[in-house]
Amino acid sequence: MTNEEIINKLKPIIVTYAPASESLDNLNENSDFIKDLNINSANLVDIVLDVEEEFGITIDNESMEKMLTVKASIDVISAKLQAK
16 A cells, blocks of 8 residues: 555544644645644544554554654554555
């Protein structure tokens, strides 16, 4: 799965938890969930749970802690998909 395909599946998940803002329109690999998208830490956990369900993967706590940006999330998702 390409990074673009992952972003396309990730965006609807993120939109569910992010307050409406211009940052969502400009969502890219460099977007930071907390700083750019104003997503709180509780919702980050919800995003991880939704990602696990959407991609059919399990994300451990160590990987979850890394998922603070879209790019880091893509890297974790890609690694988990390749390990399947």
